[in-house]
Amino acid sequence: MNNPLALIIDDEPDILELLDMTLGRMNINTRSATNLTQALALLNSQRFDLCLTDMRLPDGDGLSVVRHIQQHCPNTPVAMITAYGSLDTAITALKSGAFDFVTKPVDLQRLRELVNSALLLSRPVAEPAAHDADDPILGASPPIQQLRRQIAKLARSEAPLYVSGESGSGKELVARRIHALGPRACHPFVPVNCGAIPSELMESEFFGHRKGSFTGAVADKPGLFQAANGGTLFLDEVADLPLSMQVKLLRAIQEKAVRPVGTQQEEAVNVRLLCATHKDLALEVAEGRFRQDLFYRINVIELRVPPLRERREDIALIAQRILGQLAHRAGVKVPAVDPDCMERLSNYRFPGNVRELENILERAFTLCEGDSITAADIQLNSSPIPGDEAALTQIDSLEDFLDDIERKALTLALEETRWNKTAAARRLGLTFRSLRYRLKKLGLED
Template sequence: MSSPLVLIIDDEPDILELLDMTLGRMNVRTRSATTQAEALTLLDQQQFQLCLTDMRLPDGDGLSIVRHIQLHCPQTPVAMITAYGSLDTAISALKAGAFDFLTKPVDLQRLRELVGSALRLSNPPAEDEQTDLDDPLLGISPPIQQLRRQIGKLARSQAPIYISGESGTGKELVARRIHALGPRAEQPFVPVNCGAIPSELMESEFFGHRKGSFSGAVADKPGLFQAAHAGTLFLDEVADLPMAMQVKLLRAIQEKAVRPVGTQQEESVDVRLLCATHKDLAAEVAAGRFRQDLFYRLNVIELHVPPLRQRREDIPLLCDHILSRLAERNQRPQPRLSSACLERLCIYRFPGNVRELENVLERAFTLCEGNALQADDIHLSGGPSSGDDQPDLTQIDSLEDYLDQIERQAITQALEETRWNKTAAAKRLGLTFRSLRYRLKKLGLED
């Protein structure tokens, strides 16, 4: 088997020579181009396992190379080489589809790590293999199939991803899937709940500490960044980070290095950052609770996880999986779901999403005495769609008035939950902002 072939595009002879020598020691063959035109010709003639391109070229720029590769040879990872401090340029490249980026002067260790990660993408799994039995994302609905396709594409990149979605939708599951399908799959996946770490311990937990750096520091301890080195660091509930920690996290992202508590020496770290929160991060920025510059660094690409109410056709499959797991764990036969029970679950709104479905089924499984779950075994929280409170038709003079009352209650609840942020409330209700404004006016709720 021949060694991998990498295309290097740069008009500086010193850079070309440095990259060629470094990759040669890694048993990697290289071809060089000094202009955009020359590079495009080579890309049309040969298949490369990686492309390294400078941002500034005599007859164009690296972003044009990235877009060309995305269009004509998307299986080839492309990394951007930018000037030191040009992080905005690097982020533009990631948004355009670049695999990763390097800054000048080129750090050789960072270069070797990048090349190693990119070459592991040379034999990606086929798309149909990404939906096999090992896929933890269960479902056949269009939203979940679209999510699978997005994950498959984003797993090939090293860009930071902001995973948005309501509580209980499975954001960590999505993060783990991105990691498992990417070139870092054999390296650590380190999840951390940012809201569960006491603020006074946060810096030590993230960056590590040296023995004696504070009371109770009886030994050196690596932080979460060090633990995730060469792998993926997943920051769940990132909106809960205190402002002081947001500043330190921003620096760690920009410098790709951390400084343990109790030392002046920085340690370089190579991690892919994924983050998530059930809050509207843009609204948190607007309210001054989250730094805009950090949001800009973390939200290079946003991936939205749909709520369960938008993929109701997946509920039977999810129920079967959850009950099978409960039966195995408790060494009991798996009960079947009666048609009335399944119908009741499928019409419920599930504000707590898949996590709420799991809790509902676990309670029913625990209390069930027969071999089937009936509708009465399912206990759902109140609300028009829960099935607990059926409307008394003798008390309804006008269906339109009754529906207006339900709509008014739902809109008011959404506005209260989002502190009367209409944009966030519209998103919570699955409406456009314009549609929400129309309904507010119709119901007499517009201020």
């Protein structure tokens, strides 16, 4: 089997020699370029398993290399070499498609880790299957197919990733899938609910502590960063971190090192950071509850998980999987779902998303008396519909009733578009001016 081939791009002879020697000791063959023109010529003439490029080149910049590789040879991982402290430049490179970055002066241990991870990614990527047996994300709707494609691409990066989505939409499943498809899959995936850790214990939980550092510290204990070393650390509900902890987290991300409580020595850690929250992080920043510098650092790339109401065609498949799991645990036959029951489920908005669907079906599975689940078993509340004779008794004032329906529709459209009024107006088929008028009329706008 031939040795891997790497392209090194830098106009400093000392850096080229250092990189060539380091990769040579790893049994990696190299080709060198000192400017953008030479680099593009080499990329067009042969296939590389890895590319390392300096940011500043005599006739261009490393971002041009990144974009060229993304367009013409996307299976080649490319890492950026940046000056120390130029993290903004590194983040720009990651957003453009770089796999990772290393700063000057080059830390050889960090470089070797980066190269080993990159070589695991140099194999071609297969298109994700709609029904991969190992994929915990169910569905074949267009939003889910798009999500799978994004996951497959983002799994090949080391960039910090922010997974956004409503409560119960499956953000942790997405994070686990990204880990499983990436080069860190054989290392730990450590999920953390940031809102569940008492503030006084956060530093110890995240960074570990030494014996005797505080009352109750009867032995050395590694933290969550150390537990995830080599793998992925998933911080769920990251918006719940107090500001004091946000400062410490930012330093750990920047320095790639943590300092356990009770010691002055820092420990290097190598983790990929994935974060999630159901809150609007940009709004949290604007209102002073989340640090802007930390927001920029963890939000290099955002991946949105669609709510269940945007992929209604997946509800039947998800319901069958949930009922199959419930029946397996109970040791009974999987109950059928009556057509009218499935229609009710398909038309329900599921504000709690997949988690709410699980709760509804678990309750129905427990309470149903026959071999099938009916509409009565799922106990969904529905608003009265105009024209329903039984519902007319619930209407005291037609004008108030219609205002209430309009108010709910406007609120739902604004929530779906994150209170972007232009997008909400488009969603409802209204002009922006008409939307503003209706919001004011119904007391939804100051």
